[in-house]
Amino acid sequence: MFTYILKRILYVIPIGLAVSLVCFSLVFLAPGDPLSAILPPDATTELIERLKADYGFDKPLPVQFGKWVLRAAQGDLGTSIATGRPVNSEIAKAISNTFMLAMFACGIGFSFGLVFGFVAGYVRNTWLDKVVTGIAVTGVSLPHYWLGMVMVIIFAVLLDWLPAMGAGAGGSDAWAWDWEHVRFLVLPAVTLSFIPMGIVTRTTRAVVAEILNQEFVQALRAKGMDSLGVFKHVVKNAAPTLLAVMGIQLGYLLGGSILVETVFSWPGTGFLLNTAIFQRDLPLLQGTILFLAMFFVVLNVLVDILQSIFDPRIRR
Amino acid sequence: MSSTATTPLVEVTNLSVHFRNADATVHAVNGVDFTLNAGEVLGILGESGSGKSVTLKTLMRLLPEKKTTIGGGMRVAGHDVLSLDRAGLIAFRGRVASMIFQEPMLAFDPVFTIGQQIAETVIQHEGVSREVAMARALEMLERVQIPSAKRRLEAYPHEMSGGMRQRAMIALALACKPQLLLADEPTTALDATVQIQILLLLRQLQKEMGMAVIFVTHDVGAAVEVSDRIAVMYAGRFVETGDVRTVIRKPGHPYTQGLLAANVLPGTGIHAGKRGDRIEAIPGAPPNMVTLAPGCAFEPRCKWAEERCGTKVPEPLPSADGGAAHLVRCVRAVA
Ligand SMILES: Nc1ncnc2c1ncn2[C@@H]1O[C@H](COP(=O)(O)OP(=O)(O)O)[C@@H](O)[C@H]1O
Ligand SMILES: [Mg+2]
Numbered sequence: 001m002f003t004y005i006l007k008r009i010l011y012v013i014p015i016g017l018a019v020s021l022v023c024f025s026l027v028f029l030a031p032g033d034p035l036s037a038i039l040p041p042d043a044t045t046e047l048i049e050r051l052k053a054d055y056g057f058d059k060p061l062p063v064q065f066g067k068w069v070l071r072a073a074q075g076d077l078g079t080s081i082a083t084g085r086p087v088n089s090e091i092a093k094a095i096s097n098t099f100m101l102a103m104f105a106c107g108i109g110f111s112f113g114l115v116f117g118f119v120a121g122y123v124r125n126t127w128l129d130k131v132v133t134g135i136a137v138t139g140v141s142l143p144h145y146w147l148g149m150v151m152v153i154i155f156a157v158l159l160d161w162l163p164a165m166g167a168g169a170g171g172s173d174a175w176a177w178d179w180e181h182v183r184f185l186v187l188p189a190v191t192l193s194f195i196p197m198g199i200v201t202r203t204t205r206a207v208v209a210e211i212l213n214q215e216f217v218q219a220l221r222a223k224g225m226d227s228l229g230v231f232k233h234v235v236k237n238a239a240p241t242l243l244a245v246m247g248i249q250l251g252y253l254l255g256g257s258i259l260v261e262t263v264f265s266w267p268g269t270g271f272l273l274n275t276a277i278f279q280r281d282l283p284l285l286q287g288t289i290l291f292l293a294m295f296f297v298v299l300n301v302l303v304d305i306l307q308s309i310f311d312p313r314i315r316r
Numbered sequence: 317m318s319s320t321a322t323t324p325l326v327e328v329t330n331l332s333v334h335f336r337n338a339d340a341t342v343h344a345v346n347g348v349d350f351t352l353n354a355g356e357v358l359g360i361l362g363e364s365g366s367g368k369s370v371t372l373k374t375l376m377r378l379l380p381e382k383k384t385t386i387g388g389g390m391r392v393a394g395h396d397v398l399s400l401d402r403a404g405l406i407a408f409r410g411r412v413a414s415m416i417f418q419e420p421m422l423a424f425d426p427v428f429t430i431g432q433q434i435a436e437t438v439i440q441h442e443g444v445s446r447e448v449a450m451a452r453a454l455e456m457l458e459r460v461q462i463p464s465a466k467r468r469l470e471a472y473p474h475e476m477s478g479g480m481r482q483r484a485m486i487a488l489a490l491a492c493k494p495q496l497l498l499a500d501e502p503t504t505a506l507d508a509t510v511q512i513q514i515l516l517l518l519r520q521l522q523k524e525m526g527m528a529v530i531f532v533t534h535d536v537g538a539a540v541e542v543s544d545r546i547a548v549m550y551a552g553r554f555v556e557t558g559d560v561r562t563v564i565r566k567p568g569h570p571y572t573q574g575l576l577a578a579n580v581l582p583g584t585g586i587h588a589g590k591r592g593d594r595i596e597a598i599p600g601a602p603p604n605m606v607t608l609a610p611g612c613a614f615e616p617r618c619k620w621a622e623e624r625c626g627t628k629v630p631e632p633l634p635s636a637d638g639g640a641a642h643l644v645r646c647v648r649a650v651a
Contacts, residue, residue: 215422222376223437223488224410233425311427312472 004308008301015297020072023290024065055081055283068286077287082279087287090272094256094288097167098268101261102253104189109196110246116197117204124209133205139198148191148263155187162186165265188264192257196249203245207238240307247303254299255292324351325495325528326375331388333370333379333552340606344370346552347388349632354495357522357529359543359560361536361575365602367552368532372498375530376415377405393495411441413496414489419505420481424473430457431469434488441492456487460517479510483517490521497522499531503538515541536575540564548572551603551613557632558642568635568644571614574598612646620648 039048052058056067071078077087113136120132156164163184211217211234220230256270265271269288276285333345345367352358360368373379374386377397390397393412400408417423424433434456435449444452450469457465460483473481482502489497499518503511519542522529533539539546539560546563548556548571556569567573578598600617609615611626618625624647632643633650644650 215417215419216425218378219415219417219423220425222378222409222415224406224408224440224492225436226406226440229436229440233428236427237425313426313474 001308005305008304012297012301016294017069019293019297020069020290021065023286023293024068025061026289028061072287072290077290078283080276080281080284082275082281082284087284090284091269091288091291094267094269094272095291097266098254098256098261098270101185101188101192101266101268102250102256104185105192105253106196106246106250107193108189109193109249110200112193113197113200114204114242116201118208120201120205121208121212124205129205132201136198136201136205139194140202141198142194144191144195144257145259145263147194148188148260151187151191152263167267184266188260188266191264192253192260196246196253199249200242200246204238204242207241208234211237236310240311243306243310244303247299247306251296251299254295322353325354325356325393326350326352326530327389327391328375329389331371331374331390332386333367333374334385334387336383336385342605343608344552344605345374346608347629348549348552348554350547350554350557352496352528352530354528355522355526357519357531357542357544359539359546360530360532360549360554361534361539361546362549363534363575363602365605366549367605368534368549369500370552371549372415372500372530372532375498376409376413378415407441410437410489410494411492412494413498414492414494415498415500416482416485416489416502418501420478420485421473423485424481426473429470429472430476430484430488434484434491437488438491452491453487456491457484459490459521460484460487462487478506479513482506482510482514486514486518486521490525490527493525493527495527497527497529499529501533502531504533504535511538512541518542536564548575551605551608553613553629553645554632554643555614555645556643558635562639562642566635566637566642568642568649569614569646570618570620570648571598622647 039051049058056064059067068078075088077091079085080087080090083090116132116136120129120136123129152164155162164187167181167184217230217233220233225233256268256273258270258274260266261268261270262274269292273285273288273292275281276288328348328350331345331348332343335342335344348367348371350358360371362368370379375390375392375397377400379386386398392408395404395408395412397408424430428436431450431453434453435446438444438449438452439446442449454465454469457468462468462480462483468476468480468484473484476484485502502518503514506514515538518529518531522542529542531539531542543560545557545559547554548563548569550571556563556567556572558568563572564576567576575598598617603609603613603616609626611624611628612618612630615621615625630645630647632645634640635642635644635649
């Protein structure tokens, strides 16, 4: 068990290196020069050369990469070209906002998804199952940004119950846990919750139905277990798969949704990525992508470890 | 066999089980009658699809209620099984009657330890603490002769061999000292040497604990090994019932005769090659359970078939030379 966990953690190092190489080179594959965005059109060659030297763009690519990785490993992702602030602090701010949004969205999506999925799995092929599965499929199929705009029209414009944009007065720096601020979370969180809700419902339904069809469930009934006793077995058997799916969904949401964060102007990582792309802010873009990629790697390891705790067969 | 003054432990009268599917009705069991006394072992012998598992599952009310029609009556240890409610069923299963299965790997939950799975049964039925339940689990594992039982308590099903798993399954089934054990082909999935060990263990535990056993198998050798009485099942009916000696020595039904010719019988004087060496002794296809024939279901495959066989299902009648306890559903077996 312990060696398994250690092994999984050590795997992060080579994967991390590969991921950073991809992040670093991806950006250079795109056409255009990152400096041209901030330079005046009539900039002298001298100025261009100086700026290139300042940002290290004059060195050969492998050297640039080596320096970048070394600094990144120490937690320094460079300086944003657009704002002049450290990429780290830009990401940190955005993360806390995306994190908040993702937690709310997952809280809503997972709760409904699990309840719907277990109900549908237990009563599969009845009308109730069909209703619940219908809701789930609809939730997954609706385009996010469209749903977001519909939400805005209904709840912000027509009913005027909730705000449509931003993170409240003073932006994310002035965030507080009161209704004045939290109400800004509601619409984006509900919008984002539809996909995890749908996916968790579908997966749970399939997994629960599959488990209930297994012979051991009949054996449990044959030894006189009551419904609650059987349910405990279903839950523990379903847990590895459900945890994996929920982990991945949480991961997606923690990665930030460019579209939804843009629709609601929510200052998270998706919004940040969007800004970095449109401003050609190379260090910010590389840093944000690397951070998000590493985040997914670590998340997968955590999910693997959790699964191995629930299912003893995985450890071998 | 025990005296007949007391009422039998199990009384099954005219049991029928039909499954309604979308397109057809499957007649899985078509009028089964038998009684079983406490401490007695009944072997149900029949080929695959003859309705053996369905008969056992019906006794435990394990079949999907919506698509199943059950007719007739079943009494086990004073319980009218068909009219038990939810709570009654929970108290009945595992405590009055227990079941073991063909594939112990599939019958155990893969993500709980053997100890947990035995203990939860004890907790469910006796409301004891975890410690007491675990102590019982250990006692049961020792009872079924699992080596280093204490360590096995913490083992997961996949960490054990097939034979050990079946022993653990038996330990689980007997943990609450049931009066009736239903064994559904418990040795079919095991190696030949392990099969014999499990059969001997079952026989020994059955004697020690004095419980009744219904042992289902398609293996004549296994049935002979453990049974006091044998019922031969064909197309959802008992076509022949009698004590082991009589059925083996003087099989009255042509189907039983065919089965015996295809099997090796240890210690019966009938020899027909190596164990597991199946000889095609009964020509023809197994019966169709959807459109039941009006007469004897074996008639299409029977070399003695006459005209009267196809008109009416033969009643179980005492055989010509086997006495009143030997019932055969064949027009030829009756004098
Ligand atoms: N749940 C079910 N639904 C429909 N048909 C079933 C079901 N269970 C068993 N059957 C049918 O009932 C017949 C008897 O099956 P079974 O009792 O399992 O045979 P066996 O003697 O091999 O144990 C078979 O034709 C089988 O297909
Ligand atoms: Mg069977």
